[in-house]
Amino acid sequence: MPEDTAVVPAPQPGPVSQWLTGQGFEHEQLEPDHLGVEVLGIEAPFLPVIAAALKASGFDYLQVQGGYDEGPGGRLVSFYHLLKLGALAEQSATSTHHPPEEVRLKVFLSRDGDLTIPSLYPLYRGADWPERETFDMFGIGFEGHPQPKRLLMPEDWKGFPLRKDYVQPDFYEMQDAY
Template sequence: QCQGGYDEGAGGLLVSFYHLVKLAALSDRCTAGVMPPGEAPEEVRIKVFLERDGDLTIPTLYGLFRGADWQERETFDMYGIQFAGHPHPKRLLMPEDWKGFPMRKDYVQPDFYEMQDAY
């Protein structure tokens, strides 16, 4: 269903998570897109805890879940967690030359950002 990341706090762990939903359970139990009352799809959340000063590389799940492409890139861009084997390992939201990872709790925003010529 989704992939994301978060920071447990300055000096704490960085976390990458996947929220998985069993699609077969949905198709078997749904009629016309409506779940029967009291029924819920089978779900699991996987979390990988990483030391911010250690190796921030984990395997990509792009080969299994193509939707992880931009989600893993966003997690890299905002937290610095790298995904080994990802086909497009580059920034998604910030400029390529941006220093640091803005969603980390210990991130210090620069006083200015020097714009480069577009040509």
Template sequence: MTKTPVNKPSDDEAALQAPQPGPVSTWLKTQGFDHKVLPADHVGVEQLGVEPELLPIIAAALKGHGFDYLQCQGGYDEGPGKDLVCFYHFLAMGEQVAAMQAGETPTLREVRLKVALSREGTPTIPSIYGLFRGADWQERETFDMFGIHFEGHPHPKRLLMPEDWKGWPLRKDYIQPDFYEMQDAY
């Protein structure tokens, strides 16, 4: 059996395949904020990777730059042995309202921040509750389902599962307790 040679992309092709910085990334760079440019999502929303300790600083900068609404915060598991990810989807809603009041067609600006965390130990990230009160229950749900702790959150307890529940049900390596063991608990 003959092996087909693998064609490696040239430097020009590799540059075309790398995600290009969008307007928010470009603005953050001019302000001196370090981040990683991620590929846009399936509908073209700009995505940026940030380090956990920089999240509140970058979120505050984005809020000052017009991203005044946290539409969604959540988490997901990349798989056993891989990272847990927290994401934050911000919209510039004030601009939307102002454009509509002026009789103009609004153009929605949105950006998503992603923070990768090791699943080893206790994954911890600073809470952005102080900046966006809407993060309250969203961060609690992410804690409840994935075990990600939000440092500085005023109500750090489970939201969906009973307080004495063991484990994090949406982690891909979660082992569900035996049904009969749960019955014996009552």
């Protein structure tokens, strides 16, 4: 094997990944983030089922939902950061302090493919505005969202401003805004 070719070991499954695998849920184990938070890649159709299983197992708080663009030729990503807050209540009763259990789910979408994924609003009401913002800025649609319309930009705005391939228009005329 050539010396300049390094073999990168696959990330080791964390506790959430092991639990999901034991329950029969398919997912991709991704590299943990810089703080050691477990990160899992989820296929869009399975997102609500896996999120429901995680919620039933104690991940009852959606801390943040957002999106990002991997760059030219890359994918668009919707992510969900979930916490177990019930464990924090138990810790406060025993006065021991441990960081909460957390996991991040990521759904990767080809920018040339279907940019619609199921909404997690029915499970986590806190997903309402973040999903709308992710749609508004990146064009990722959330099927089943109760109010799927722009949140930050005018309704007739063309394009999605936080995509890396976005071209800003030279001129925008506000229509009867009131």
